[in-house]
Amino acid sequence: MPPSAGEDSKVFVRRMLVEVLAGREDPEGFFAMCVSVLGHRETSSRFLPLIQPLSTANGALHAALTSIHTDYFSKTQDDELELALSLSLVEMDDHRLSSTSQESRPQRPADGPNQPTAVSQGSSRVPRAGVIASGKKRDSPQTGASVKANSPQTNNTPERQQNDEYETEKPGASQAARVSRPVSKQDAFKESDTMMNDANLSPSEKPKRSKNRRQRRKAAGRQVVGLPRSPSAPPPVLLWFRRDLRLGDNPSLTGSLEVGAPVIPVFIWSPEEEEGPGITVAVGGACKYWLHQALSCFSASLERIGSHLVFLEANTSSLHTLKELVKETGARTVLANALYEPWLKERDDAVVSALQKDGVVCKTFHSYCLRDPYSVSTEGVGLRGIGSVSHFMTCCRQNPGSALGAPLDSPVSLPTPARWPVGVPLNTLGLARMPRRKDGTTIDWAANIRKSWDFSEEGASDRLEAFLNDGVYRYEKESGRADAPNTSCLSPYLHFGQLSPRWLLWDAKGARCRPPKFQRKLAWRDLAYWQLTMFPDLPWESLRPPYKALRWSSDGGHLKAWQRGRTGYPLVDAAMRQLWLTGWMNNYMRHVVASFLIAYLYLPWQEGYRWFQDTLVDADVAIDAMMWQNGGMCGLDHWNFVMHPVDAAMTCDPYGSYVRKWCPELADLPDDLIHKPWKCPPSMLRRAGVVFGQTYAERIVTDLEERRSRSLQDVALVRREFGQYVDKHSGCDLVPLPPRLVSQALGSAGLVAEGKQFLLPVITRMEFKHQQEDPDADAASNPYNAVLKGYVSRKRDDTVAFLNERDFTASVMHEGVQRRERLESNYRRMEGLPQPPAPRGRARRTPTAKDKFSVAPSGAVSSVR
Secondary structure (H helix, E strand, O other): OOHHHHHHHHHHHHHHHHHHHOOOOOHHHHHHHHHHHHOHHHHHHHHHHHOOOHHHHOHHHHHHHHHHHHHHOOOOHHHHHHHHHHHHHHHHHHHHHHHHHHHHOOOOOOOOOOOOOOOOOOOOOOOOOEEEEOOEOOOOOOOHHHHHHHOOOOOOOHHHHHHHHHOOOOOOOHHHHHHHOOOOHHHHHHHHHHHHHHHOOOOOOOOOOOOOHHHHHHHOOOOEEEOOOOOOOOOOEEEEEOOOOOOOOOHHHHHHHHHOOOEEEEEEEOHHHHHOOOOOOOOOHHHHHHHHHHHHHHHHHHHHOOOOOEEEEOOOOHHHHHHHHHHHHOOOEEEEEOOOOHHHHHHHHHHHHHHHHOOOEEEEEOOOOOOOHHHOOOOOOOOOOOOOHHHHHHHHHHOOOOOOOOOOOOOOOOOOOOOOOOOOOHHHHOOOOOOEOOOOOEOOOOHHHHHHOOOOHHHHHHHHHHHHHHHHHHHHHHOOOOOOOOOOOOHHHHHOOOOOHHHHHHHHHHOOOOOHHHHHHHHHHHHHHHHHHHOOOOOOOOOOHHHHHOOOOOOHHHHHHHHHOOOOOHHHHHHHHHHHHHOOOOHHHHHHHHHHHHHHOOOOHHHHHHHHHHHOOOOOHHHHHHHHHHHOOOOOEOOOOEEOOOOOHHHHOOOOHHHHHHOHHHOOOOOOOOOOHHHOOHHHHHHHOOOEOOOEOOOOOOOHHHHHHHHHHHHHHHHHHOHHHEOOOOOOEEEEEOHHHHHHHHHHHHOOOOOOOEEEEOEOOHHHHHHHHOOOOOHHHOOOOOEEOOOOOHHHHHHHHHHHHHHHHHHHHHHHHHHHHHHHHHHHHHHOOOOOOOOOOOOEEOOOOOOHHHEEOOOOOOOOO
């Protein structure tokens, strides 16, 4: 190859690298173009040095290109001899046909001796690449000679014959045709010049390319063209998926590409390991159903990039199954994303240790939370305020971990192994198994869940985009509204890893509206996992010892009525019915139903936790356990409020539309009585078709204030009985802390003697401290009563604020008028003049008045609209 041509080819390769980095060219097509331009020998020796800068700029792309180069040039000597012989025959045929054609037709003026042919003399042909389209693999790629033999001869011209020798059977896209057909150097330079001209345009002249995450993911769904894999390829990588069912921003997936070997994605189902010790209900019925659907969607996503997911059921343990996979596939590397439940981390540590002893590289990546909960330390912060999200965020700022970094894009293809391991069908795992009646018919309890959710990674992206375009603007003040879509509904996607928290935070910060309340929810999520790592028995054991002795009720009828949405309180019933039918309710409604179960029904918080774990599609052990402990008065952070089952509706459902949707039997009741139908007159109930005990349930409890007082008195009694767990100076509860937490905060000074506990005063509700002074007092007399009464609507608040501001302005003006009237009156008195007549009329209520804020001075305004 002449030196000038060598320099031009180097520039061409650099330019094509720009196209690959921009996503306009795939790695396989780029490599095939390099072989066509540089030639077989030059590509073998110069390709790796040319792409060396990518090792620091884009490690994943560098690993993919290195793998393609290694696979292509790792053929045996016999393969190379056969290929060279076939290519020689092809070139001889081309030369003979070209000579015959030139003799039979006159040479055109443009055809000079220096005009390059379709394929330069110094370059060799590229054997036909295996095409993977719509998830189907071509296991036996053909060489150039075999393609020539099978190609149809429909035209006798040299150009047609030459194209037929190297084109695919039926290219379904220009991508496949571009990779399969050899390109001359001149054509390649023309193409690269065209692309570089586009790249050199000013920003205003460039065609706009969408940076939307969903658009980038759609690009991964194109046909994938892969070069044939050599039998001597490196050992495959086992990519162990758990709760990270996504292609985008998946560190373990990116890490598998950097290995430069075939990738075998696997999913191992082991329900015993998922459950762990105690009563965690880690994977309930709704969660299993979502997992089944998510696995199906994720397997389809992998097929679109030329791979597929191998499903396996662990007979004894995940470790045993992985060892069998390693033996079957010859894999020497196992990669996975970390899980943070203590029992699952213990399982993963045992797997890593055992595989490394067998000489297998095993590595886990952090991605499930924004911050690794095992890396959070209280050093330099102390323990005051522990359990609150403010304390947790201070700990993270004081002891920062590794940088969060930018989200990772989805790969466009995955290198596949020569032989796949044998798996089982997804249905064999039994994740979506439905119960059957005695007559053999199936009870499809998940029908409404299917209608309510899109279980794919694309569905998560669509939900996030819709929220950031609309609901985020109302989230800060209206996230508690149950009758409006003001929340993101992203929790199930986060739980199963179909959306990474890093990408969610990245997109939320990139939105025009950046509500701190929404971003703070991710900190709450990390806080829950940090608490679970500190207290592994969080899902079933109360953290505050005195509250274990509370006199909880054992009324199974009340529990069943609460679970089925038949309590007689419309707001509670609507929320529980939404939970049963769709597997979800917003955070405010979770507080409402939890307060009703604990503060008014006296049922233990563990019952609510277990029901939520079984029916929520986003059931998360750490989050549910922390929130139910706080609501059950025994967590690290007391809820400083109790939701009233009637008054809370003024906040979340002021017009009754939420209740009308989920309790249609009450739809005809008026807005002001729909949340308390027992106050409706009999004639109104008859017109609405409501019959208590028949069409709608009777109230299971009627004396709400009395039951609330009894709950407070019970708390005061147990705190007095277990006085050793109450701080005498502050009145706060004392909680025994684990040694690891104490040593982090206090160092060697915090070492506790064996057999003793370190007791820390924690956040305690003020009404509990006051009730301690008079345990028999009722709740109404407690000045720190935590029951929230709610408000009608934000619109009403804005109206009241406007009227108050206007009344203040009017009062200032009125004071000025009165001052002038007094001066004038005094002047008249001094001068002996008669006083002016007094104004007639008095303050009256306006015709449309509904509250005291509508009172206006007589003669000032006639009505307020």
